[in-house]
Amino acid sequence: MSITHLSMEDTNNDQPSLLKATLVLLVMMLAAGAAVFLKPTQRVAVQHAQFNLETMVPKQFGEWLLDDSFAPLQVSHDKQALLDQIYNQNLSRTYLDDKGNRVMLSIAYGSDQGDTMKVHKAEACYFDQGYQVQNVTTHDLDTGYGFITTKRMLASKGLRVEPVTYWIKVGDTITVHDLKWKLSQIRYGLMGQIPDGLIFRVSSIGDESSGYILQEKFIRDLLAVLSSEDRIRLIGKVLL
Numbered sequence: 001m002s003i004t005h006l007s008m009e010d011t012n013n014d015q016p017s018l019l020k021a022t023l024v025l026l027v028m029m030l031a032a033g034a035a036v037f038l039k040p041t042q043r044v045a046v047q048h049a050q051f052n053l054e055t056m057v058p059k060q061f062g063e064w065l066l067d068d069s070f071a072p073l074q075v076s077h078d079k080q081a082l083l084d085q086i087y088n089q090n091l092s093r094t095y096l097d098d099k100g101n102r103v104m105l106s107i108a109y110g111s112d113q114g115d116t117m118k119v120h121k122a123e124a125c126y127f128d129q130g131y132q133v134q135n136v137t138t139h140d141l142d143t144g145y146g147f148i149t150t151k152r153m154l155a156s157k158g159l160r161v162e163p164v165t166y167w168i169k170v171g172d173t174i175t176v177h178d179l180k181w182k183l184s185q186i187r188y189g190l191m192g193q194i195p196d197g198l199i200f201r202v203s204s205i206g207d208e209s210s211g212y213i214l215q216e217k218f219i220r221d222l223l224a225v226l227s228s229e230d231r232i233r234l235i236g237k238v239l240l
Contacts, residue, residue: 051230051233052089053089053090053091053107053109054091056226056230056233057091057093057105057107057222057226058225059093061221061222061225062221062224062225063097063098063099063221064095064096064097064103064218064221064222065095065096065097066093066094066095066096067094067095067096067102068094069094070094070096070102070104071094087108087109087110088109088110088111089107089108089109090106090107090108090109091105091106091107091108092104092105092106093105095218097218101204101214102204102205103202103203103204103214103215103218104202104203104204105201105202105218105222106199106200106201106202106203107198107199107200107201107234108198108199109196109197109198110196110197110198111196121168121199122151122153122164122166122199122201123136123153126153126155126162126164129157130157131155131156131157131162132155132156132157133153133154133155134153134154134156135152135153135154135208136151136152136153137151137152137153138150138151138152138176139151139152139165139212141165141167141216141219142216142220143219143220143223143235143238144220144223144224145223145231145235145238146235146238147238148167148174148235148236148238149167149174149175149176150165150166150167150176151165151166151167151176152164152165152212154208155203160205161205161206161208162203162204162205163203163204163206163207163208163211163212163215164201164202164203165201165202165203165212165215165216165219166199166200166201166202167199167200167235168197168198168199168200169197169198169199169200169234169235169236170195170196170197171195171196171197172236172237173236174235174236174238198233198234200234202215202218202219203215223235
């Protein structure tokens with residue numbers, strides 16, 4: 001019989017994964033407990049003024065004009081039917097600036113982000129449409145009204161190369177991580193509330209680094225022309 005000796009370095013390397021597994025287990029137990037003892041019934045969405053994405057987001061602002069000649073990401077009929085069940089509102093547009101740069105904008109809002117409904121990640125949407133997704137990273141974006149954590153990724157299909165920036169808002173929380181999404185859901189659940197949710201996505205065609213710079217400018221330009229109430233709908237109450 002042989003005995004395998006673990007070095008102190010090996011033991012230390014296992015600690016982060018063990019800690020993460022323990023944290024995930026704890027979140028699952030909290031979620032199960034909340035589901036048993038407190039079933040959320042009050043929707044956060046009904047506590048706020050109603051809004052319409054079509055009228056909330058201007059078709060022209062700053063250097064940007066609506067461009068009807070270029071279609072954003074198109075999804076299959078089956079996928080669209082599923083998205084229609086999750087989201088109450090969908091906005092999909094392409095904008096063109098005075099230098100000929102295009103940015104594609106997609107915003108989807110759902111009033112129910114309980115256990116049965118959940119905002120879909122951009123990675124899944126692109127993958128389902130046959131894109132290869134790579135270079136997935138997080139990035140702290142300066143919105144001009146505070147920093148928010150976004151996710152960046154590079155989607156490609158044939159000759160089409162599309163850098164993408166997106167974030168998810170659950171209730172008043174911006175998140176791009178499953179764990180943070182679940183913790184936010186639990187927090188609302190413990191108050192007997194069902195949070196609403198939103199995914200904000202922008203993308204462009206071409207070079208990755210210059211694409212992200214262009215997208216950041218577009219986001220800041222858009223937020224700058226919105227009312228404070230509408231800005232909060234998109235990025236929450238961000239601290240400067």
